[in-house]
Amino acid sequence: MPSHEPPTPFSSVLRTASSAEHEAAEQSSFMAHLLGGRLGRDAYAELSGQLWFVYRALEGRAAELAGHPVVGPFVDPALFRTAALERDLEHLRGPGWRAGLSPLPATAAYTARIEELTADWPNGYLAHHYTRYLGDLSGGQIIRGIAEKTWGFDRKGAGVHFYVFEEIGNPAAFKRAYRAKLDTAGLAMDEIERRRVVDECRRAFTLNGAVFADLDSRYPLSA
Secondary structure, three states: OOOOOOOOOHHHHHHHHOHHHHHHHHOOHHHHHHHOOOOOHHHHHHHHHHHHHHHHHHHHOHHHHOOOOOOHHHOOHHHOOHHHHHHHHHHHHOOOOOOOOOOOHHHHHHHHHHHHHHHHOHHHHHHHHHHHHHHHHOOHHHHHHHHHHHHOOOOOOOOOHHHOOOOOOOHHHHHHHHHHHHHHHHHOOOHHHHHHHHHHHHHHHHHHHHHHHHHHHHOOOOO
16 A cells, blocks of 8 residues: 655754764864864854854845745844854954954855855755754854853853844744744755755755864864
8 A cells, every 4th residue: 555654854854864964064173172172262263253254145145035935934034143243253353353354265165155055046045044053053052151161251142142042032942943944845845856955955064064174274283
């Protein structure tokens, strides 16, 4: 008899299919050293600076996608991080924080890919939206706690505004609603398109991991 089991929710497909790339990025030497307290505040500030380029790419043309049938429901200013990163960078580097800040090669490749997708393939942009923002609302909170303890940032958010979602009162409920929207988005795609988005999700984690690798080269630990 034919199977009548419901299809696997698209949010689960994305999470499972990209788990290896996600784990590889999380286990980067740079992040292990940073969160282990073996790197200084400068390394944390540089990470924030590189993320600023990434989120400018994600958010710079997000308004243009608000009417897109699949991506539009995900465009939510409550998630936007560019302004929060700018507040952090001013705290970490002072009012002239833009001087000397430039994208690392991996960051430039990452942002170029996001900008390409924003213009040419919004469904692919969704893969990057998912990997970044859901990660910020989950593991990012661990980074916030460690940063506060390691570098003495106060609990009002100075230095860690990036990880403080002031307009999201219940992160757990928000993430559940986000995953439900992913499931709906998956139903709007055919199987070939879903596979393409899954592949782009893997690529997003790989691009993120490449940024960590570049940062690791810039901040090597002494032997």
